[in-house]
Amino acid sequence: MAPKPWVPYLLIAPAVLFLGALFLLPLVQTLVLSLQGEGGLSFANYARMLGDLNFADALRNTFLLTLVVVPVQIALALLMATMIARIGAGRDLVLWVWVIPLAISDLAAGLAWLAILQSTGYLNSVLFALGLLDGPTPWLTQETPVVLFIGIALAEIWRATAIVLVILVAGMQLIPKEFGEAAEVFGASPWQRFRRVTLPLLKPSIQSALILRTVLAFEVFAVVYALGGRNFPVLVGEAYVWQGENQNTGVAAAYAALIMLISMLATFVYLRVLRTPREQMA
Amino acid sequence: MADILIDRVAKSFGAARALAEVSLQVADGEFVALLGPSGCGKTTLLRIVAGLETASGGRVVIGGRDVGALPPRARGIAMVFQNYAVFPHMTVADNIGFGLRMQKRPVEEVARQVGRAAEMLRISHLLDRWPARLSGGQRQRVAVARALAVQPAVLLMDEPLSNLDALLRLEMRADLKAVLREAGTTTLYVTHDQTEAMGLADRIAVMHGGVIEQIGAPGAIYARPATRFVGGFLGSPPMNFLLCSASGGRAAIGDFALAAPQDGAVMLGLRAEDAVPVGAAEGIPFDVRVVEPMGAHLLLTGAVGDQPLRAIAPPDAAIAPGARIGLRPDPARLSWFDPETGRRLEAA
Ligand SMILES: Nc1ncnc2c1ncn2[C@@H]1O[C@H](COP(=O)(O)OP(=O)(O)OP(=O)(O)O)[C@@H](O)[C@H]1O
Ligand SMILES: [Mg+2]
Numbered sequence: 316m317a318p319k320p321w322v323p324y325l326l327i328a329p330a331v332l333f334l335g336a337l338f339l340l341p342l343v344q345t346l347v348l349s350l351q352g353e354g355g356l357s358f359a360n361y362a363r364m365l366g367d368l369n370f371a372d373a374l375r376n377t378f379l380l381t382l383v384v385v386p387v388q389i390a391l392a393l394l395m396a397t398m399i400a401r402i403g404a405g406r407d408l409v410l411w412v413w414v415i416p417l418a419i420s421d422l423a424a425g426l427a428w429l430a431i432l433q434s435t436g437y438l439n440s441v442l443f444a445l446g447l448l449d450g451p452t453p454w455l456t457q458e459t460p461v462v463l464f465i466g467i468a469l470a471e472i473w474r475a476t477a478i479v480l481v482i483l484v485a486g487m488q489l490i491p492k493e494f495g496e497a498a499e500v501f502g503a504s505p506w507q508r509f510r511r512v513t514l515p516l517l518k519p520s521i522q523s524a525l526i527l528r529t530v531l532a533f534e535v536f537a538v539v540y541a542l543g544g545r546n547f548p549v550l551v552g553e554a555y556v557w558q559g560e561n562q563n564t565g566v567a568a569a570y571a572a573l574i575m576l577i578s579m580l581a582t583f584v585y586l587r588v589l590r591t592p593r594e595q596m597a
Numbered sequence: 598m599a600d601i602l603i604d605r606v607a608k609s610f611g612a613a614r615a616l617a618e619v620s621l622q623v624a625d626g627e628f629v630a631l632l633g634p635s636g637c638g639k640t641t642l643l644r645i646v647a648g649l650e651t652a653s654g655g656r657v658v659i660g661g662r663d664v665g666a667l668p669p670r671a672r673g674i675a676m677v678f679q680n681y682a683v684f685p686h687m688t689v690a691d692n693i694g695f696g697l698r699m700q701k702r703p704v705e706e707v708a709r710q711v712g713r714a715a716e717m718l719r720i721s722h723l724l725d726r727w728p729a730r731l732s733g734g735q736r737q738r739v740a741v742a743r744a745l746a747v748q749p750a751v752l753l754m755d756e757p758l759s760n761l762d763a764l765l766r767l768e769m770r771a772d773l774k775a776v777l778r779e780a781g782t783t784t785l786y787v788t789h790d791q792t793e794a795m796g797l798a799d800r801i802a803v804m805h806g807g808v809i810e811q812i813g814a815p816g817a818i819y820a821r822p823a824t825r826f827v828g829g830f831l832g833s834p835p836m837n838f839l840l841c842s843a844s845g846g847r848a849a850i851g852d853f854a855l856a857a858p859q860d861g862a863v864m865l866g867l868r869a870e871d872a873v874p875v876g877a878a879e880g881i882p883f884d885v886r887v888v889e890p891m892g893a894h895l896l897l898t899g900a901v902g903d904q905p906l907r908a909i910a911p912p913d914a915a916i917a918p919g920a921r922i923g924l925r926p927d928p929a930r931l932s933w934f935d936p937e938t939g940r941r942l943e944a945a
Contacts, residue, residue, distance in 0.1 A: 493682035496649050501747065502670045502699035515686040594727040595686045 349568035360565040373548040381532040392479035414477040425541025428470035486520025522589040599750035606655035626781040630794035633804030675749035690724040696747035714742035825939035851882040866932030872924040880923030
């Protein structure tokens, strides 16, 4: 029986319809909202967003956080995945413990780190007990931006490295062990083996993890909100403020559209730069 | 000097025993074939020598050095994997040159060696291709070229020609033998193809169920198998086995009698080419059931009494299915086995 060319399209049609109704439609609506001015189409909302006092900070903070958090997460997850690959007995237990943060909502994670980092939190108690502090010291304020940034980055890394780990562990399991063995027999050191064999063969998984994590990093909100409130403005936070406090859906939609644009650009770049030609797949 | 000493190496995977105290010595520059049926532990033994598997007991010494604690890359070996393990993300040329690049050899030397190895395996025209676009046989030759390119002192090969067509395999076999002999490479070569082992090896180690049953020169193993298994595994058609009982130093098969090494139940091992078809009145009585013309000879399948047997006859012999003929064995080329243990019986 000859394969019918339309069968694959038929099979993905339900998914496409679902996405169209619940994803594409709201997306278009957001765009329309952001472009609605006093009398018809206008860029007034965007102008207002750009002129906003917090806009530059929010943009900078979001990018800075993404640029720091995502590479650290990828590197950490690679290290952890490599370690897991070498564990014999107990491997599942270690993996299970490492992915526990996945089960915690980002707001809860933010609150957990707040308990550690706030002025009467665990960190200060320990530092005080060690005689390094004289009393409660606030870290999460505008006056301590570096510590605030580090705190938020740490919480994000702690919270969301596990998803990268899961993707990379799954990817590593797909690489036949003979490739690593052949490299080893032909004189590759552990580092060369990682660099010349594991990493290139893992590229498709790394690509998926990067896309997922970058897009989510641009949408960072709950952890930031819990730890810094508006001391550390980020894009989604500003959208929230414009929608909630300022009751201005138009500007909020403009923020949302901007985040979407950045995410799509990042995804596009990853898809191009980390492309694996079909003939080079494992 | 790169000789290999395998000393009472054992390996179990959990409760399953893959190797039981295997010992084998490969002299410097020697070519030894590990021959045996599927699952007998050939790959396991090779991987232990390479350092990819840890033995449960015993030791491996390469070039006078106990390599038990050394990682594979420090053992001075090259290997052809049974499933090739050709890197999918590198071109054929990069694959072949991988070992040399790991050794940080100059670029020109890498290019030269890659060209040489590719030429020998007739894959020069494939150097720019990606492995995913190659046939199984071509990929296998890339794996062999990758191992030869580093000019190793010790070469481990796991069924390196299994995926080639008959003609190419014959050519590669001859080329491989010439190149390895010239380079003086110590080679351990796994195969389950007995003609390959016979043609290539200085010595053959026949494995069965995690044990080496016999080690020796191809001719010696063929002519004087140490066990019934070895006799049956080597040769095509396989050796025939006829159970008979002997008394007074003579074993009777029908009306025919042969000098036997011991009295009681004995098993005669008779190769098809070691018996000449004669008239029905003489020799071992043989009822022919099927006649297959093989070109060089006729292959006769039938039975002696109720025991199956295969024999060969000249291509122009007039033998019809259903006929009874006689087979006159060459007394100098017979093997006798103990039917209980399967071990060879020597004439007293
Ligand atoms: N990693 C493993 N775990 C458990 N059992 C194994 C493992 N590797 C091999 N074995 C077992 O050890 C025995 C020997 O296997 P091995 O691969 O050495 O056979 P082989 O002689 O190379 O066979 P073939 O000709 O099919 O390649 C087999 O019974 C196999 O099931
Ligand atoms: Mg094998």
